[in-house]
Amino acid sequence: MLKAISEDGKMTVLPLLSKEMVIKLRSTQMFFCPNCKEKVIIRVGDKRIVHFAHQRKSQCAFSTGEGEYHEQGKIDLYHWLKGQGYYVELETYLPQIKQRPDLLLFHNNKKVAIEYQCATISTKQFITRTVGYQKIGIIPIWILGGKRMKRLDKQQLYITPTDQHFIHHFNDRLADSYFYYCANTKEIAINQNGWLSGRRTVLGNLSIQPISSLKFVDIFKKITKDNKEQIRLWLQEKRRFRLYNQPYPSGDERQWRQWLYLHRYHPSTLPAIIHLPIASQWKMTVPPWNWQSRVCFDLLMKKRRVTLSDCQQFCRNYITPDFNFPLVYTKHQPIREYLTLLSDFHYIQEVSDLTFELQTELKSYKSLDQALEHDKLIMSHFTTL
Ligand SMILES: [Zn+2]
Numbered sequence: 001m002l003k004a005i006s007e008d009g010k011m012t013v014l015p016l017l018s019k020e021m022v023i024k025l026r027s028t029q030m031f032f033c034p035n036c037k038e039k040v041i042i043r044v045g046d047k048r049i050v051h052f053a054h055q056r057k058s059q060c061a062f063s064t065g066e067g068e069y070h071e072q073g074k075i076d077l078y079h080w081l082k083g084q085g086y087y088v089e090l091e092t093y094l095p096q097i098k099q100r101p102d103l104l105l106f107h108n109n110k111k112v113a114i115e116y117q118c119a120t121i122s123t124k125q126f127i128t129r130t131v132g133y134q135k136i137g138i139i140p141i142w143i144l145g146g147k148r149m150k151r152l153d154k155q156q157l158y159i160t161p162t163d164q165h166f167i168h169h170f171n172d173r174l175a176d177s178y179f180y181y182c183a184n185t186k187e188i189a190i191n192q193n194g195w196l197s198g199r200r201t202v203l204g205n206l207s208i209q210p211i212s213s214l215k216f217v218d219i220f221k222k223i224t225k226d227n228k229e230q231i232r233l234w235l236q237e238k239r240r241f242r243l244y245n246q247p248y249p250s251g252d253e254r255q256w257r258q259w260l261y262l263h264r265y266h267p268s269t270l271p272a273i274i275h276l277p278i279a280s281q282w283k284m285t286v287p288p289w290n291w292q293s294r295v296c297f298d299l300l301m302k303k304r305r306v307t308l309s310d311c312q313q314f315c316r317n318y319i320t321p322d323f324n325f326p327l328v329y330t331k332h333q334p335i336r337e338y339l340t341l342l343s344d345f346h347y348i349q350e351v352s353d354l355t356f357e358l359q360t361e362l363k364s365y366k367s368l369d370q371a372l373e374h375d376k377l378i379m380s381h382f383t384t385l
Contacts, residue, residue, distance in 0.1 A: 001062050002071060003091045004031040004040050004052040013090055014042065014050045015075045022050050034093060035100075036060035049075060062100070070118040073145065073183035074102045077116060080211050081105055097132040104138075111138045116181065118145030123165050123324065130326040142166050142327065146182025149189055155229050157191055157202045164196075164282045169328040175205075175222050176279070176328070186211050192223050195230060195277035197237045198287045203277075204230030231379050238275055238375050241289060242268045242368060256290045263297055269364040271296070272374035276341055277382065280332035283320050291318045292338060300348065300358050308354040311335045344381065
């Protein structure tokens with residue numbers, strides 16, 4: 001905790017004081033927790049950031065700190081915003097919702113709560129806290145601790161299904177984004193419009209910059225670069241998908257493999273239009289190859305003429321409801337996105353409003369080489385810039 005109340009009732013923010021001042025205060029003043037009013041002590045060390053600590057057995061909600069890394073990051077972000085002229089408060093308690101955001105920023109009549117989240121919290125807790133801010137007109141932004149960012153490649157992240165709930169999408173002009181800050185390297189990482197392959201691997205559009213070279217508004221700007229690397233990584237993933245079986249498949253994956261086998265298909269020669277990147281794949285509970293192949297074989301091939309709502313109904317068990325992504329303010333329809341791609345490739349045609357008809361049979365390729373060749377062809381469609 002960085003803030004406490006002194007005997008004379010004044011709020012003291014420790015990291016904003018000089019070290020000499022802090023040491024002097026420690027021996028001359030008493031401090032109390034703004035929440036439980038218990039006495040708290042000042043902790044100073046060479047490496048650690050100065051902070052207030054409760055007595056060991058305290059039951060106060062403010063006594064469970066997230067550790068030094070979190071406190072350091074919080075104060076870094078505070079100085080960063082303050083340095084740009086923003087009015088910003090640290091650890092302000094909001095009694096209406098009984099929440100205490102790490103930072104509360106005031107700008108153009110808007111209030112922004114910034115949560116710097118290093119420890120894991122449940123999705124339920126995350127949703128409750130986010131909706132709490134929104135209910136009282138505060139815009140929440142969640143910046144994840146850099147230690148939570150798992151980089152697999154230059155442009156490839158591993159994001160757990162739990163962390164995927166931290167996706168932000170403010171409006172259609174902006175990209176969907178995940179934010180990270182590392183209190184050790186002092187860098188902000190922004191992952192935008194990544195393609196989720198499987199359930200955890202996100203490909204492309206990662207930018208990592210020193211916080212000192214960024215302004216607050218910059219973190220919302222679209223990263224503009226071509227997506228050659230993203231396409232290359234996707235093709236690499238797809239090749240792996242065709243060639244190798246997962247050694248310990250999850251229940252979903254095992255079921256899917258069985259289903260595929262019963263339909264006499266094999267991943268190595270599946271049509272290239274199965275396992276395509278979908279921008280809002282994060283809403284789906286199974287990997288792209290799973291639901292896309294089911295739409296193709298169990299719906300399109302059997303019914304030949306379908307509506308968007310047939311497809312959505314068919315996939316209902318694979319879609320996560322919108323309230324699980326409270327930082328997304330835009331509408332996303334993964335199934336619709338997929339149908340649009342299928343019509344772009346002339347596999348289906350929109351015959352009337354949101355009704356689609358199968359145009360080309362979906363056949364397995366004769367060889368793996370042919371499949372890989374078609375994957376390349378199809379993926380060239382996704383080139384931007
Ligand atoms: Zn307390």
